[in-house]
Amino acid sequence: MPQPPRLLVALSLLGLAPATVHAQQTPGQTLVAQYSAVATTRVMERPARPERPAGIVRGRVVVEGTGAAVGNAQVQMGTRGAQSNDAGVFAFANVPAGTYTVQVRMIGFERFTRAVTVVDNQTTDLTITLKRQSLSLDQIVVTGTPGAARRREVGNAISQIDVTSLPEVPASVDNLLQGKATGLTVTGNSGGVGGGASIRLRGNVSATQSNQPLIYVDGVRVKSNGFPKNTFPTGYAGNSDNTVYSPLNDIDPSDIDRIEVIKGPAATTLYGTEAASGVIQIFTKRGQAGASRWTFQTDQSMSQTPKFGPTRGFEGKDLVIPDKEINPYGTVDYLYLDPWLRTGYKHKYVLSLDGGRDDAKYYVSGATSNETGVLPLDKANQSSVRGNLSVMPRKDLTVQWNTSFSTNNLTKTPAGGTAAGLTLNASRRDRNYFGSADPAQIGRVLDFQLTSRIDHLVTGGTFQYQPKENFSTRLILGYDLAAQETRNYMPYGFATVPKGQISDGRYSSRTTTADYAATWSHALFRDLRSSLSGGAQAVAVDQVNVAAGSRDFPGPGEQTVSNGALSLGVEDRSRVINAGLFVQDVLDYKNRYFLTLGARFDGNSAFGQSLGLQMYPKVSGSYVVSDESFWPKNLGTMKLRSAYGQSGRAPGAFDAVRTWSSYSWGGVAAFIPRNLGNDELGPERTSEIEAGFETSTLGGRLNVDFTWYQRTTKDALFAVSQAPSEGLWASQLENVGKLRSDGVELGVNATLIQRPHFGWDAGFTYSTNHSKVLSLGGAAPFTIGNNGWVAEGSPVPVIRGFCVANPTEFAAPVRQANCDSGPNTPTRTITGTSSFTLPGDFSLSTRGEYQGGAFAYSLLDGEAIVRGIRWPSCFNAYPAIDSGDLSSVPASIRARCMSAYANRDYAIFPLDFFRLRDLTLRRSFPLKMGGASSAQVSVSGQNLFWWKKAKDSLIDPETSGGFNNQSGMAQQVRSVGGSIPIPRTFLMSVRLTY
Amino acid sequence: MHTYHTRRASRGHALRAVVLATVIGSLAACDFSVTNPGPTADKFLTDTLSLVAQVNGVAYTLGDGMNYQVLHSAVAARELFPTGQSGQFGIEPRNWVGFLVTEEQGTPWNSLSRARWLSDQSIVRLKSVLGDAAFAKHPVAAQGLIWRGFTYRVLGEAMCVSIVDGGPATPSRDNLVRAESAFTAAITVSTAASAAATGTAAATMANLVNAAYAGRAQVRVDLGDWTGAVSDAARVPTTFKYMMPYYANVDEYGYNRTMWSSTSLSFYKATSVWGTWYAKYYDSSRDPRVAYTQTALTGAGAFPPVGRVPWWPQAKYVSQTAGVTLVSGREARLIEAEDALRNSDIATAMAKIDANRASAGAPVAARPATLADAWTLLKQERGIEFWLEGRRLADMRRWAASQTPGALNPLEIPGATSYLEGQNTCFPVSREETNTNPNLTP
Numbered sequence A: 001m002p003q004p005p006r007l008l009v010a011l012s013l014l015g016l017a018p019a020t021v022h023a024q025q026t027p028g029q030t031l032v033a034q035y036s037a038v039a040t041t042r043v044m045e046r047p048a049r050p051e052r053p054a055g056i057v058r059g060r061v062v063v064e065g066t067g068a069a070v071g072n073a074q075v076q077m078g079t080r081g082a083q084s085n086d087a088g089v090f091a092f093a094n095v096p097a098g099t100y101t102v103q104v105r106m107i108g109f110e111r112f113t114r115a116v117t118v119v120d121n122q123t124t125d126l127t128i129t130l131k132r133q134s135l136s137l138d139q140i141v142v143t144g145t146p147g148a149a150r151r152r153e154v155g156n157a158i159s160q161i162d163v164t165s166l167p168e169v170p171a172s173v174d175n176l177l178q179g180k181a182t183g184l185t186v187t188g189n190s191g192g193v194g195g196g197a198s199i200r201l202r203g204n205v206s207a208t209q210s211n212q213p214l215i216y217v218d219g220v221r222v223k224s225n226g227f228p229k230n231t232f233p234t235g236y237a238g239n240s241d242n243t244v245y246s247p248l249n250d251i252d253p254s255d256i257d258r259i260e261v262i263k264g265p266a267a268t269t270l271y272g273t274e275a276a277s278g279v280i281q282i283f284t285k286r287g288q289a290g291a292s293r294w295t296f297q298t299d300q301s302m303s304q305t306p307k308f309g310p311t312r313g314f315e316g317k318d319l320v321i322p323d324k325e326i327n328p329y330g331t332v333d334y335l336y337l338d339p340w341l342r343t344g345y346k347h348k349y350v351l352s353l354d355g356g357r358d359d360a361k362y363y364v365s366g367a368t369s370n371e372t373g374v375l376p377l378d379k380a381n382q383s384s385v386r387g388n389l390s391v392m393p394r395k396d397l398t399v400q401w402n403t404s405f406s407t408n409n410l411t412k413t414p415a416g417g418t419a420a421g422l423t424l425n426a427s428r429r430d431r432n433y434f435g436s437a438d439p440a441q442i443g444r445v446l447d448f449q450l451t452s453r454i455d456h457l458v459t460g461g462t463f464q465y466q467p468k469e470n471f472s473t474r475l476i477l478g479y480d481l482a483a484q485e486t487r488n489y490m491p492y493g494f495a496t497v498p499k500g501q502i503s504d505g506r507y508s509s510r511t512t513t514a515d516y517a518a519t520w521s522h523a524l525f526r527d528l529r530s531s532l533s534g535g536a537q538a539v540a541v542d543q544v545n546v547a548a549g550s551r552d553f554p555g556p557g558e559q560t561v562s563n564g565a566l567s568l569g570v571e572d573r574s575r576v577i578n579a580g581l582f583v584q585d586v587l588d589y590k591n592r593y594f595l596t597l598g599a600r601f602d603g604n605s606a607f608g609q610s611l612g613l614q615m616y617p618k619v620s621g622s623y624v625v626s627d628e629s630f631w632p633k634n635l636g637t638m639k640l641r642s643a644y645g646q647s648g649r650a651p652g653a654f655d656a657v658r659t660w661s662s663y664s665w666g667g668v669a670a671f672i673p674r675n676l677g678n679d680e681l682g683p684e685r686t687s688e689i690e691a692g693f694e695t696s697t698l699g700g701r702l703n704v705d706f707t708w709y710q711r712t713t714k715d716a717l718f719a720v721s722q723a724p725s726e727g728l729w730a731s732q733l734e735n736v737g738k739l740r741s742d743g744v745e746l747g748v749n750a751t752l753i754q755r756p757h758f759g760w761d762a763g764f765t766y767s768t769n770h771s772k773v774l775s776l777g778g779a780a781p782f783t784i785g786n787n788g789w790v791a792e793g794s795p796v797p798v799i800r801g802f803c804v805a806n807p808t809e810f811a812a813p814v815r816q817a818n819c820d821s822g823p824n825t826p827t828r829t830i831t832g833t834s835s836f837t838l839p840g841d842f843s844l845s846t847r848g849e850y851q852g853g854a855f856a857y858s859l860l861d862g863e864a865i866v867r868g869i870r871w872p873s874c875f876n877a878y879p880a881i882d883s884g885d886l887s888s889v890p891a892s893i894r895a896r897c898m899s900a901y902a903n904r905d906y907a908i909f910p911l912d913f914f915r916l917r918d919l920t921l922r923r924s925f926p927l928k929m930g931g932a933s934s935a936q937v938s939v940s941g942q943n944l945f946w947w948k949k950a951k952d953s954l955i956d957p958e959t960s961g962g963f964n965n966q967s968g969m970a971q972q973v974r975s976v977g978g979s980i981p982i983p984r985t986f987l988m989s990v991r992l993t994y
Numbered sequence B: 001m002h003t004y005h006t007r008r009a010s011r012g013h014a015l016r017a018v019v020l021a022t023v024i025g026s027l028a029a030c031d032f033s034v035t036n037p038g039p040t041a042d043k044f045l046t047d048t049l050s051l052v053a054q055v056n057g058v059a060y061t062l063g064d065g066m067n068y069q070v071l072h073s074a075v076a077a078r079e080l081f082p083t084g085q086s087g088q089f090g091i092e093p094r095n096w097v098g099f100l101v102t103e104e105q106g107t108p109w110n111s112l113s114r115a116r117w118l119s120d121q122s123i124v125r126l127k128s129v130l131g132d133a134a135f136a137k138h139p140v141a142a143q144g145l146i147w148r149g150f151t152y153r154v155l156g157e158a159m160c161v162s163i164v165d166g167g168p169a170t171p172s173r174d175n176l177v178r179a180e181s182a183f184t185a186a187i188t189v190s191t192a193a194s195a196a197a198t199g200t201a202a203a204t205m206a207n208l209v210n211a212a213y214a215g216r217a218q219v220r221v222d223l224g225d226w227t228g229a230v231s232d233a234a235r236v237p238t239t240f241k242y243m244m245p246y247y248a249n250v251d252e253y254g255y256n257r258t259m260w261s262s263t264s265l266s267f268y269k270a271t272s273v274w275g276t277w278y279a280k281y282y283d284s285s286r287d288p289r290v291a292y293t294q295t296a297l298t299g300a301g302a303f304p305p306v307g308r309v310p311w312w313p314q315a316k317y318v319s320q321t322a323g324v325t326l327v328s329g330r331e332a333r334l335i336e337a338e339d340a341l342r343n344s345d346i347a348t349a350m351a352k353i354d355a356n357r358a359s360a361g362a363p364v365a366a367r368p369a370t371l372a373d374a375w376t377l378l379k380q381e382r383g384i385e386f387w388l389e390g391r392r393l394a395d396m397r398r399w400a401a402s403q404t405p406g407a408l409n410p411l412e413i414p415g416a417t418s419y420l421e422g423q424n425t426c427f428p429v430s431r432e433e434t435n436t437n438p439n440l441t442p
Helices: A006-013 A029-040 A173-177 A265-274 A422-427 A439-447 A859-865 A878-883 A891-897 B002-028 B042-046 B048-076 B106-130 B139-158 B173-196 B199-223 B226-233 B277-285 B329-342 B346-360 B371-385 B392-402 B431-436
Strands: A055-063 A074-077 A080-083 A089-095 A098-105 A112-118 A123-130 A159-162 A184-187 A198-201 A214-217 A220-222 A256-262 A279-284 A290-304 A344-357 A360-372 A379-394 A397-412 A449-468 A471-490 A501-525 A528-551 A566-589 A593-604 A614-624 A637-649 A659-665 A668-675 A684-697 A702-720 A732-755 A758-768 A770-775 A788-790 A798-804 A815-823 A828-838 A842-852 A855-857 A908-910 A913-929 A932-942 A946-948 A984-993 B241-244 B324-328
Touching (some): A098 A123, A173 A256, A265 A637, A659 B048, A668 B106, A815 A908, A878 A891, B042 B106, B048 B324, B139 B173, B199 B226, B199 B329, B324 B329, B329 B346
Antiparallel strands (some): A055 A089, A214 A220, A290 A344, A501 A528, A566 A593, A659 A668, A788 A798, A932 A984, B241 B324
């Protein structure tokens, strides 16, 4: 008999090793070899009792038609539970003889149920074939409802992402969300390490407030907006790398079980004032009943920057580079950044353990990674741990407690829109701040040190008490602590600040959640049931930002803030409390007609003093028409749904109060007007109506999900500008505006080919979003930065600026004000997925995404053309301009290539782009090696190919950068530039299950 | 037994209902009022101890506005030459060639308008909190009135129109009238405060008295009241100087912006003395009032008609904290000199100029042959004396309006040698004002 691996022996001494089962030879001989690795997979939870005869049940879960393995399927046999491994294999040992019901569940498949007879001292082999069903009306969803609800009851659109069955290897949560749901737009923002993506659900819902959706992890509200940028506490905020770290970076994708996405007020009413931009709820793995299961995963990847420089001139012709413009140090392809770009590497290791009994399950994991980015200083070292525990101390009480902690140390390259930045100086060549294109000169900016450390703790518990079958209560308590330390250090002798400068910033955000809900279900009449729910929710967010900075060091050496001759400190604190009550009733008639009525009553500390509780109503209905007797069964399932609801967005902590800022003026204090104040300030109120259907037909091979929506924001918070002659107070938020947006969302999933060992599944999503300002409430059009304007009849926001009134004339350009280019957010998003099941347990999947219809200002272009920089997009025009003969140079080119006519606004470009987001080849197979039971090997390429509409400039339409504190994901209006493009990444991942 | 279970169950339900009601009730009774520290609530500004900070706020804001007004007007008047650097600490393209246009020049209007509003508000609040009697001799009131006077003087000289509290646009002269009124009040209050003070405080008040007279002399020149101007100027000693201070904040925005836009200590190299009349004058005279340094470097960016511009940084402001003169005794002498020329008294004018030059350590000026030459010399002298103080465009406008004799140098007026395509001599109303002021047309 082979000896068990040392690791297993050691672990068994700790009580953590999987029980070893030595399968007896059984009639299912052909499966024995394939299943030999079962010995170390999921086995029954109770210790073996060898004195009592028992049998073994083992099996493999596969997809109907192709026979591809289904990993992570939940297998229930009586009171025993197990989960299939990556090879689709599961097993139960020491099963007393008898007849059992085996149930197998997996999102995206029909539930499998079968009776199995177990005989003592024999092994029963099962092959469980799951039938695809993207639309499962009995699937349980919890987001946007007081408790769990079956999908058939829900009148609003809800997207579920089953992370465990994704064919890709997600590098981050942002990456995981990208292109996975209709109406969901995830924009990468930066090719540097540590940046966070902007997430929008059905576009912008607010012109002035954050449009990032709320994020919940296992019912606990967590920070969803970005961390403060690493910049000096006062002055020019561009002295940075211009990326904003996202709290979502702190969640390890391999810990995630599934994600639910609800997109707007029609679904988010019960979340109240803060939820108008939608809610994303992440559910982490809880572990399955059964013996301990170890999973080890390693991801090794390398990244490279694709060519991103202009390929055409502003006049639209292919770029010809004159000899005099050739730079010995770099190429137009990389905007002269060639000397500094490198291949980035990332090494990641994840180890997890899960298991337990029916009344006590656990999931623990640890991950560590280190990454070097494509820019010379970019580096990230991240570690995280998670422990999830579910216990049932009583039959009617379930307690789940989840805790995660992550820490991330980042080092960044100064690559933003700053005189001390690499991107800006390299692209301007000899007309940069060094007056030289020599890398030895430009490279001096690399003495600029940008480091940060982010610690993130999320802990919370759910207490579910169900004393009676028709009455349940749930209490969630949660705490999210996100802390960041940033250091921004220009040493003594640095090029832009010769005597040096340093700052250290400490930021923390504490979010405390208390959420109580109770549901009482009862029959009102025959065939009519009611589920009445009520509850309360309170969320308090405390933010503290303390920073110190100094400059003018006494000399060289490693410095701290204490060493500067001039120093300052800043402190910002705010606390915002939002709390409310809700009531909801779901009326269920014949299990196919559902009507939901509900309301939320909310208060918020940021409201004006004269404002009381706000009420947000909701009503929705769903109709499972396919359950009707007249519905032909061969048409499959069909649900019609419609929903209406309201939600809101609260103003900022100080917006309602008239306040003054205090500045230091020669060592004494000076008052400056800050905020005008408004006692009647309240939330924006967004109403949304949506209608659609979900259908699964052709035997589950074709699934279609369609939604039309329209939402209207009344009392929209607009930053009403104040006349400078009346004190130049900051623009005061007023509830004066009215906005509207609408769109359609279509998701189609089809199984095109389903043969043994070969299958082809394809998916397609199409989402539109068109917004418009219906009324400014008498306020003047106003800008919210980066050429974004809020103006009546225009998108929210519209990109506005000067344009050339006579572009084709061979004359001096005539400048025209207030030209609208279009919206700043995509009006159409299309994703396509294709997945092939191949012989030999291989699968090949691909995913692409197109975003179109948006416009933005390009910082790098705009700032160059107004400075007389010789810009590559003008190379075709320079010969004529330099000769002084402008007869062949039209006004549009003169405006962009001759600084006498230049204006930044001429650097507004369309943002349309396509990216091949992912291409993955994967093999999952049983493995008998080193104690492993199965292995999954994936080779993938991400962002391998891209196309952009603006070939005449623009680094990467998906990136963003800014001169102010609004950079990256914090940008209200996206502008492009400064940040380098999203790199293409080649990744190899190996996952072993023990 | 059955009864017992039923009772226990009933009690359990009742208990749960009570717990539920308590939870909901306590949440409903939540107190949403939160006091966040940091920004100062308006109500605290009525405290006597807050008055100084309010007056300081006027000066801080005036200094901020002057930072832009001085630098941008210096380029339009060719006190400095643009290098092509724009954006942060730079000069915008229309400004390069002499224009002060709305799309590029919002900040001077906005900042100086805020200073004006604050100066009015501070006086109102001072009177309200102190009472009229105390106000009439209070040192803080005297200081507030001085800042108010200079705020209106800067607006009157720099802006094309005057707008008060969202009202209609009126001639910029209205600002000067208000400045004169503020200085008159400042003379009264500071004199009274000086009489009541002792020691250092008395010296400070005496300084304010001089500033008030000197400031009123300035605006009386602008208003054409030469009798009044000369009368006030006569009370100001030649050595007197009243500055807008800039402090060594860690934040580079708080620095003297003219200095910071073009100095070896900063990185922006946005302006150069190359290409200006002042460079030529300094080369021949070494007059310290227009000092600059020649370097082999070029500015950041490029000014296309020239290409890369040689970077010759100004040396008048050599530190981040260098103050900008608001008024001085030497200006008082030049007022007297100009008044003499108005009366064709070249000898008196030259005596005043000679005295000034001696005070400044500058060489003696060549004797003018004619009255027109004398006017040319005076115009140059005011340019030299007020170099990089934001005064040149107002002088140009004033002399053009009064059609005084004498010429300006070709390097400071539109033409091929100055690369000025035109020349705006005042700043426009900002887009923010036109968009929000119902009395204006956007």
